Amino acid sequence: MLVNRRLMALSLGHRRILHALTLVVCLGTASYWVQAWFLAHALAGLLPGQVHSGAQVAGSLLAVLGCGVARAALQQVQASLASALGTAVRLELRATLAGALLRPERLRDNSERSGARRLALSEGADGVEPYVTAYIPHALQLQILCPILLAGVATLNPVLAAALLAAVVVAVGAPRLWGRLLARRSTTHWDSYEALSADFLEALQGMRTLKILDVVPRFRTRLDERSQELHRATVATMRVSLADTALADLGIQAGLLAAAALTALHSLGALPSGIGGEPSLTFFTLILASEVFRPLRDLARQWHAGYLGISALGSIDAAIASDSEKPARAPAHPAPDPANGAGEQPTDGHTLVLEEISFRYGPTSPWLLNGATIGLRSGGITAVAGPSGAGKSTLFDIMLGFLPAGGQCLLDGRPMQPGDVSVVSQHSYLFPGTIRANLAAVRPGANEADMRGVMARAGLGAELAAWPHGLDTVIAEAGHSLSGGQLQRLAIARAILADRPVLLLDEPTSALNPELAGELMDFLRAEARYRIVVMIAHRTEALEAADTVLQLHEGTLRETIPSTSPETS
Ligand SMILES: Nc1ncnc2c1ncn2[C@@H]1O[C@H](COP(=O)(O)OP(=O)(O)OP(=O)(O)O)[C@@H](O)[C@H]1O
The missing domain is CATH 3.40.50.300 (P-loop containing nucleotide triphosphate hydrolases)
Structure with a gap:
């Protein structure tokens, strides 16, 4: 539900790499849970009156360190999988776009501007890459790990799990209310970018003529205006993004505060439900409660990648769709006959x-x-x-x-x-x-x-x-x-x-x-x-x-x- 279907479809040809990448991202996050377990034991062992020996505490701390090292290794694997997936998707998309945009009838279509075509081919394909390699795996991680973790917290403290669920719903759901506005803003932003790029390319190509006609200053003013438009569109988009981030943060902070309060009440015996107040479990529950929001924070960090992909989608769809909309007409030249090599000269002329x-x-x-x-x-x-x-x-x-x-x-x-x-x-x-x-x-x-x-x-x-x-x-x-x-x-x-x-x-x-x-x-x-x-x-x-x-x-x-x-x- 958090992923755009058209963009998801672009990566489905490389399902295996995408699944492996999502698994590695999930394992990296799960390593924090294991780390939380050992950290909770180490912290509990440091409290006065606890039965843990120094060796046990040291062992727990070593395990915490081990989790960090394992995570570093997982990040390396994640980077190489992301690179493989990104290259494959980008090349495939670029080939599809080139096939669609560079068809002779499209090239003759005077309503399309070369700069806009160039942008779809370059930035369009480049914008999809971070969406597929960063945004999608993190969106999938959120949908896989959050329910698992909430279920885990519910076994320790059902009241806390319910409060966390409410906070997650606010943090994930509230920014979606802005989705349509954001989509509109990103379209405006992309259109401004496309117009500037097309004007710029045409100015470069026609510079000689522009100089002869002595209209370079007028063209410069027009490019300036286009730049201003793009700047305004960028600022408007950033405003939506700030509101988006603020709403997500509100949910996360409310959830963390609720988690701290409920865990404290629970450990003081003020709440009837859940497992008894062992210090290690209290620490573990508290750390786990904050871990519920890690996938959310990870996804929020990929906001820009998500935005790039959605922005580029318009021009990619336009490039591919308007190609398929054209009725298939029989060309003047039927398909090549391999038995009849082009370029061969009969001896008696042509x-x-x-x-x-x-x-x-x-x-x-x-x-x-x-x-x-x-x-x-x-x-x-x-x-x-x-x-x-x-x-x-x-x-x-x-x-x-x-x-x-x-x-x-x-x-x-x-x-x-x-x-x-x-x-x-x-x-x-x-x-x-x-x-x-x-x-x-x-x-x-x-x-x-x-x-x-x-x-x-x-x-x-x-x-x-x-x-x-x-x-x-x-x-x-x-x-x-x-x-x-x-x-x-x-x-x-x-x-x-x-x-x-x-x-x-x-x-x-x-x-x-x-x-x-x-x-x-x-x-x-x-x-x-x-x-x-x-x-x-x-x-x-x-x-x-x-x-x-x-x-x-x-x-x-x-x-x-x-x-x-x-x-x-
Ligand atoms: N892509 C197009 N879409 C619609 N009409 C077009 C297109 N290209 C050319 N035409 C029209 O088709 C007609 C023939 O154009 P074409 O360029 O083939 O003529 P031409 O005989 O080569 O002209 P000239 O001698 O001036 O170069 C013109 O009226 C032109 O406006």
């Missing part, structure tokens, strides 16, 4: 048939592709043209398998797989690091000659020779250390090195001067001998340089041969 492709973004949106059918062959460059908003980028996304379109894309007679396609977008991401690492990312086995060759063919031979570190030249974050044209050619070199049967390019010459654009088109035409090269083109030069032009208009694809294309001129 053919790509787009058959009856239909797609629109929503049930009321216009059809961007409406039964479009076209056949393409390797050997020449195909340009896709059409007015802005006609659906050219959407067609690429369908070919990449990112969008669930009707119809099929057949490569060499089989359903095309995402692994068959390389793509160079206008904003291809280059990883911060060396050129070599960026190239190796698509073909880890590529050697120096492969890399240099593809760089030269992409028109970067002169740059490569001029850069002092050659392939080991470091690209700054977001590629800021290279020019737009260099970035574009490097992205093309990387796509070619991937050596896939289909190469899609979005306006590959947009950042190049006419001379370089001409060179690049020659290079692409040479590549088109080995693969199907399709590019989105707006600029006249690019359209003129293509061998075939596909006009995308009102959902259909129509093939035209440019009059000035090299093939026809």
